[in-house]
Amino acid sequence: MITVGAAVLVLFAVFRVFDFLYVKEDNWTRILWHNYYKTENIDNVFLGSSHVHCDIDPFILDEMNGMDNFNMSIPFMRMNGAYYVLKEMTADHDLKNVYLELYYIPSTGEQGDVMSEISLQWNWYITDHMRPSLNKLQFMLSMSRRDKYLDTLFPFIRYREHIFDTPYISELVQLKTSDDYRNYRLRYENGNGEPTLWYRDKGYHYNLGVMPEYTLAYLQEIDLQTQGDIPSNTEGYLRKIIEYCKEKNIHITLFINPIYETQILSTIEYDAYHRQILAIADEYGLPFYDFNLCKSEYLDIMHRENFADAGHLNSVGAEMFTPFLWEVLSGDSELNQKYFCQSYEEKILLDAPETYGLYYLYNDDMREYTIVSNRETEIEYKVIAVTEEGEERMIQDFSVNKGFALQKDEQGMLTIISRMKGQTEQLGMLEIKY
Amino acid sequence: MLFNSTDYLIFFPVVFLVYYMIPKKVRYIWLLAASYCFYMRWNPWYILLLIGCTMTTYIAARLIERDHKVQEDGSVHCSRAVLIVCVLVLLSVLGYFKYYDFFLAYFNKFLAVFHIGPVNRRFSVLLPVGISFYILQALGYVFDVYRGEVYAEKNFLKYALFVSFFPQLVAGPIERSRNLLTQLAKPAKITWHDFGKGLLLILYGLFCKMVIADRIAIIVNRVYDDYTSYPGLYIAYAAVLFSFQIYCDFYGYSTIARGSSLMLGIKLTDNFNAPYYSRSVKEFWRRWHISLSSWFRDYLYIPLGGNRKGELRKEGNLLFVFGVSGLWHGASISFVVWGFLNGLYQVISDVFMRWKSRFKQILNERCSWVSANEPHQSTTFSRQLLRTIMTFILITITWIFFAANQMKTALKIIKQLFSVFNWEIFFDGSLYTLGVGREYTHVLFCGIVILMIVDYLKYKGKDVAELVLRQGEWFKILCFVTLIAVCMLLGCYGEIYDTQQFIYFQF
Numbered sequence: 001m002i003t004v005g006a007a008v009l010v011l012f013a014v015f016r017v018f019d020f021l022y023v024k025e026d027n028w029t030r031i032l033w034h035n036y037y038k039t040e041n042i043d044n045v046f047l048g049s050s051h052v053h054c055d056i057d058p059f060i061l062d063e064m065n066g067m068d069n070f071n072m073s074i075p076f077m078r079m080n081g082a083y084y085v086l087k088e089m090t091a092d093h094d095l096k097n098v099y100l101e102l103y104y105i106p107s108t109g110e111q112g113d114v115m116s117e118i119s120l121q122w123n124w125y126i127t128d129h130m131r132p133s134l135n136k137l138q139f140m141l142s143m144s145r146r147d148k149y150l151d152t153l154f155p156f157i158r159y160r161e162h163i164f165d166t167p168y169i170s171e172l173v174q175l176k177t178s179d180d181y182r183n184y185r186l187r188y189e190n191g192n193g194e195p196t197l198w199y200r201d202k203g204y205h206y207n208l209g210v211m212p213e214y215t216l217a218y219l220q221e222i223d224l225q226t227q228g229d230i231p232s233n234t235e236g237y238l239r240k241i242i243e244y245c246k247e248k249n250i251h252i253t254l255f256i257n258p259i260y261e262t263q264i265l266s267t268i269e270y271d272a273y274h275r276q277i278l279a280i281a282d283e284y285g286l287p288f289y290d291f292n293l294c295k296s297e298y299l300d301i302m303h304r305e306n307f308a309d310a311g312h313l314n315s316v317g318a319e320m321f322t323p324f325l326w327e328v329l330s331g332d333s334e335l336n337q338k339y340f341c342q343s344y345e346e347k348i349l350l351d352a353p354e355t356y357g358l359y360y361l362y363n364d365d366m367r368e369y370t371i372v373s374n375r376e377t378e379i380e381y382k383v384i385a386v387t388e389e390g391e392e393r394m395i396q397d398f399s400v401n402k403g404f405a406l407q408k409d410e411q412g413m414l415t416i417i418s419r420m421k422g423q424t425e426q427l428g429m430l431e432i433k434y
Numbered sequence: 435m436l437f438n439s440t441d442y443l444i445f446f447p448v449v450f451l452v453y454y455m456i457p458k459k460v461r462y463i464w465l466l467a468a469s470y471c472f473y474m475r476w477n478p479w480y481i482l483l484l485i486g487c488t489m490t491t492y493i494a495a496r497l498i499e500r501d502h503k504v505q506e507d508g509s510v511h512c513s514r515a516v517l518i519v520c521v522l523v524l525l526s527v528l529g530y531f532k533y534y535d536f537f538l539a540y541f542n543k544f545l546a547v548f549h550i551g552p553v554n555r556r557f558s559v560l561l562p563v564g565i566s567f568y569i570l571q572a573l574g575y576v577f578d579v580y581r582g583e584v585y586a587e588k589n590f591l592k593y594a595l596f597v598s599f600f601p602q603l604v605a606g607p608i609e610r611s612r613n614l615l616t617q618l619a620k621p622a623k624i625t626w627h628d629f630g631k632g633l634l635l636i637l638y639g640l641f642c643k644m645v646i647a648d649r650i651a652i653i654v655n656r657v658y659d660d661y662t663s664y665p666g667l668y669i670a671y672a673a674v675l676f677s678f679q680i681y682c683d684f685y686g687y688s689t690i691a692r693g694s695s696l697m698l699g700i701k702l703t704d705n706f707n708a709p710y711y712s713r714s715v716k717e718f719w720r721r722w723h724i725s726l727s728s729w730f731r732d733y734l735y736i737p738l739g740g741n742r743k744g745e746l747r748k749e750g751n752l753l754f755v756f757g758v759s760g761l762w763h764g765a766s767i768s769f770v771v772w773g774f775l776n777g778l779y780q781v782i783s784d785v786f787m788r789w790k791s792r793f794k795q796i797l798n799e800r801c802s803w804v805s806a807n808e809p810h811q812s813t814t815f816s817r818q819l820l821r822t823i824m825t826f827i828l829i830t831i832t833w834i835f836f837a838a839n840q841m842k843t844a845l846k847i848i849k850q851l852f853s854v855f856n857w858e859i860f861f862d863g864s865l866y867t868l869g870v871g872r873e874y875t876h877v878l879f880c881g882i883v884i885l886m887i888v889d890y891l892k893y894k895g896k897d898v899a900e901l902v903l904r905q906g907e908w909f910k911i912l913c914f915v916t917l918i919a920v921c922m923l924l925g926c927y928g929e930i931y932d933t934q935q936f937i938y939f940q941f
Contacts, residue, residue: 001626007911014919146440151928163923164873 018156020176021169026125027186028053029074031199033129034184036072039202042093043067046203047082048101050075051257054312058202060322065330067096071203076106076122079237080114084139086241088130090248098245098252099329102238103259103311104273113231120144120152128155207314211260211307214413214433216357217369218262218310230276242284253329254281254288258301258321260310262372264292264344266359271343287333289340291325293347298339299324302351348374355379355418355428362408367434371402371416379418379427385434387412406434435475437690438643438927445472446694449600453698454624462595462618465698472600473563480562483531487524488597491572494520495579495586495593502582517580524569531561536765564604566762570729572597575611577733584611592618599700601691605684607705607725614700621699628696630910631899635693637917638888638899643686644925646881650679652869652926658837661847664868666854669847671865676837677830678882681709684723708893710829710886713821715779718829726762730755749784753777763836768844772835779828877924 032053044067046052052073061069072085082100089095105111111118123143130136140152151158162168175181186199200206230238245252254277264270274290281288291299299321306317313321328336341347355373362368373379383395383404388411395404395414400421414434418427435441449468453461474481494516501513529537542552575596578584587593596615602608622628657664657672664672688705695702703725712718719727735755741748753774760773838844859865866872888898902913 003907003910006907007914010911011915011918014915018919018923146444147928149440149443150922154922157922157928160923160928 015154015156018154021172022156022159022162023128024159024172025128026075027181028199028205029125030129031184031186032072032074032203035199035201035203036070036089037092037131039068039070041068042070042089042095044069044097044099045086045089045093045095046071046073046099046101047077047086048073048257049077049103049106050205051103051259051312052101053203053205054207054308054314055257055318055321056204056325057315057318057322058204059200060319061326062202064323064326069202073101073203074122074126076111077126078106078112078114078119078123079234079241080119080139080143081123081126083237083241083244084135085126086244087135088133090244090250091133091135095248095250098241098250100238100241100252100254102254102256102277104256104267104270107234107238108230108273112234114143114233114237115145120148124152124155124158127152207308207312208316209308209314210316211304211309211314213304214431215309216262216304216430216432217414217434218260218266218357218359218372219361230273235276235280238280242280242286246284252286254286255325255329256290256292258291258294258299258313260304260307260356261302261348261374262357262359263310265348265356265372265374266370271345274344287329287336289328289336291321293341293344294339295341295347296351302356353379353420353427355381355416355430357430358414358416358432363405365408366405367408368403368405369414369434373402373418378421380421382417384415384417385410385412386415410434435472437687437694438640438925441475450697461621462592465600465618466591466595466598469595469598469600469603473598473603476563477560483527483562483565484568484598485594487527487569487572488594489590490520490523491576491597492587492590492593494576496588498576498580499586513580517576520576521573524573528565528569531565533761533765567606567608568597568603570726570762571608574608574729574733575615578611584615587611587615589619599695601694601698602702605687605691606723607688607691607703608729609703609725613703617700622701624697624699627903628699630903632693632695632697634899634902634914634917635689635696637693637914637921639686639689639691639693640921640925641686641881641917642682642689642885644921644927646878646885647679647682647686648926649870649874649878649881650675650682654679654837656869658847661843661850665850666852666856667859668856668864668868669851671859673830673834673837673851676833677710677826678885680833680836681706682885708889710826711822711889711893712825713818714783714825715776715828716783718825719776719780726759730759734758745784745788749781752780752784756780764839766839767841768835768838771841771844772832775832775835776829779832874924 028050044061044065046056046058046069050073053071056071058069058071061067072089074081074085077085086098106119106122110116113119114123120143123139127136127140127143130139141149144152179185180187184199186197186205187195188197190196196209197205197207242252256274256277267273270292274293277290278288296302301313301317301320306313306320308314308317328339341350351374353373353375355371357372358369359372360367360369371381371383373381377400380398380400381396381402382398384392385395385406386392395406398417398419412434414432416430416432418429419425420427435445445468449465453464456464470481470484473484497516498513501516538553545552575584579586587596592615595618596609596611599609599614599618654672654676657668658676661669685706688702692702692704705724707721707724709718709721712721735751738751738754739747740751754777756773756777757770758773760770760776763769763773834847835841835844838847863872866875870878891898891901902910905913
């Protein structure tokens with residue numbers, strides 16, 4: 001019996017060595033879990049994808065509500081991940097409020113299928129850093145098919161292709177023996193040694209980066225895959241989360257963080273997704289706030305300077321968004337309705353005409369672009385391309401046409417000049433890399 | 435359910451734990467239920483076939499035994515008729531599922547000679563897994579009862595478990611009733627030693643299958659599937675590797691079966707005994723797939739007259755039995771040729787040995803200067819090594835027919851083998867381009883070396899598992915942990931590999 005016990009211990013020690021040598025971790029998730037297990041008290045949890053840790057500043061919330069707030073946010077967290085993470089948290093803390101963020105990409109279409117291959121990859125990031133518990137085991141066994149159990153239970157198995165890849169191993173060993181890694185530090189600096197991005201405790205990702213104008217071209221591929229529908233297993237887990245909170249007497253609120261217009265407008269029908277969530281929220285009598293539908297007069301955030309990229313606010317945006325978020329979350333849900341439009345379509349028409357950027361798709365050798373603006377036919381666009389070699393050519397003169405195509409391997413700068421139809425005054429000009 | 439699948443990794447511990455938690459009296463019922471579940475994972479409907487065969491042989495054995503008792507009173511003799519009917523029923527089932535299409539194709543060719551149109555009633559149903567194995571096992575039992583060597587089992591459920599015992603159900607070893615049935619009736623008490631040995635056997639079996647056989651499969655499939663692009667020594671390389679692939683595949687399966695069974699307190703026959711150390715094809719067949727060879731010996735070769743009716747009849751019997759053995763393996767001429775070739779080797783060897791001994795006799799009689807006390811050359815190391823290598827080469831040639839599945843393909847592969855002498859492929863890295871890179875090829879050859887060391891110890895009569903278990907605790911731990919870690923890290927499984935079914939599952 002002692003021999004069996006010793007053999008099991010030695011075996012797990014060997015597995016730990018393999019994990020150290022081969023497993024490439026998601027540094028953010030690792031640091032987040034480490035910080036979470038060190039946190040003594042959490043009253044309010046903001047649960048969701050990376051949008052939560054970028055967009056919500058828990059320190060502002062602490063000041064505003066006098067409670068302990070924590071962003072439990074993991075990139076592309078699927079609904080089953082959110083359910084088991086929540087269970088983990090309720091075992092450790094006496095939670096008062098759960099604010100569940102519902103970013104549309106991990107909740108819809110193929111991406112949103114919690115049993116899909118891509119969901120499994122993201123869920124592995126969660127289980128790799130969770131402490132051993134029955135809840136973790138349940139999560140592991142429920143999140144994958146039987147043929148993936150070994151990959152789920154023993155992370156190094158997923159990286160077996162690197163067994164003899166010495167550059168990979170040495171790079172990983174170097175990373176894992178670095179001071180930052182061992183001390184759970186996440187910090188990026190600019191050329192002058194000034195910090196631009198770092199982990200600020202409580203699950204907050206402080207980011208000073210600004211989405212450059214020339215990156216306003218957004219690859220649409222994932223958004224098309226989502227197609228607006230919430231898969232039944234994701235909906236099932238959403239319902240489980242709601243019912244679990246009710247059972248534990250925890251207040252739950254559903255919400256969606258603001259994302260930049262180029263991304264929302266590239267979806268097939270964002271409103272369809274909004275309506276599905278709203279129906280579920282109504283069924284359970286829960287408040288649901290979609291900040292993408294928020295009127296600009298109350299939250300004027302849709303400016304490039306507030307975003308780090310098309311999906312995430314930077315810290316300037318977060319400092320603007322968090323107080324308003326709390327005002328809404330702590331307010332009366334009936335009265336809160338004045339802040340929001342009924343649909344996204346209605347919201348963009350309320351805003352002044354504006355051109356936000358581009359989204360594109362690859363089609364054989366071509367890149368097919370669509371100009372993103374908040375008007376269907378009322379704005380005209382002139383598009384000029386300047387190749388890297390300096391050759392300038394006009395793609396189209398002022399026209400309401402939003403679509404054009406360029407060679408996939410061609411690179412340069414696109415200038416989009418917009419004006420209202422039939423007018424000569426320029427509405428805006430964007431310079432976007434392609 | 436494959437032994438190297440996650441399903442089995444869940445299935446077996448559950449069976450094991452429940453088995454030791456329930457009362458001894460009902461354990462065989464639990465094992466029967468588990469065995470049926472195991473079988474139904476492939477195709478639930480084929481369980482009816484298994485139950486049908488079980489019932490047929492159960493009733494036949496009971497009738498034969500009753501007839502034996504009646505005969506003692508001097509009454510009617512009908513056991514032979516029962517036996518014949520039982521054999522015909524079971525062989526018809528086997529023939530229908532396994533050989534219908536094969537014989538129909540040849541029947542149509544025969545009709546074509548007389549300008550008669552073909553019979554278009556092809557039977558495209560998946561071959562029930564393990565049918566060839568459990569039918570032979572059940573038939574062996576009926577023969578034993580007929581010969582009065584064992585009593586017919588009265589408890590139908592125990593008998594059903596004998597036919598369907600999951601570790602050996604789909605690819606053997608083909609057990610004799612006097613070994614398995616008696617153990618199933620009263621399984622031995624499990625000890626830590628048996629538990630450890632069982633686990634060690636399972637791990638070693640997985641090592642053979644996942645680290646060696648399935649990695650070789652990548653190379654062999656690449657070469658044989660596109661043999662026109664890989665002429666000369668590529669074929670030789672693949673042929674040699676296939677010898678190890680089929681061995682590690684089948685031996686791996688049998689070892690896992692033995693280990694699983696041992697953990698349930700039941701000892702299965704060891705199906706292999708270091709076959710590639712054999713010094714003749716005859717010896718090879720005493721060491722390879724032992725349960726099948728002994729089945730054919732006891733129930734076919736000996737009843738045909740064996741070696742009791744003269745040399746010519748003996749050689750004829752040998753060729754016939756090996757031809758049938760080939761056909762048993764697969765419904766294709768290439769399998770028959772494979773079996774026949776193995777028989778032919780032995781016939782040639784017998785004839786040669788007879789001539790040799792006659793020549794020696796003559797030499798002794800006529801040439802007084804030939805000393806009778808001269809040391810016997812066949813015992814020298816070099817001569818033994820040469821014979822072992824020659825046997826390996828001869829067996830490897832036969833495996834080409836086995837691997838090819840089609841006679842035409844086998845002949846084309848052999849033709850390709852002699853098309854060019856491209857010896858440089860062994861030095862210019864070409865062998866690493868066959869789907870298995872340099873490092874993994876080295877892993878493969880290390881695996882083969884370990885296999886051959888273990889086999890050598892076995893050849894010398896040592897039980898390696900027992901040897902390991904006799905060592906100190908830390909050595910044992912090291913062996914277990916190393917085997918698990920090697921299988922997990924270097925085994926071919928998961929989505930980065932195309933996991934291979936066990937080759938013998940198709941038979």
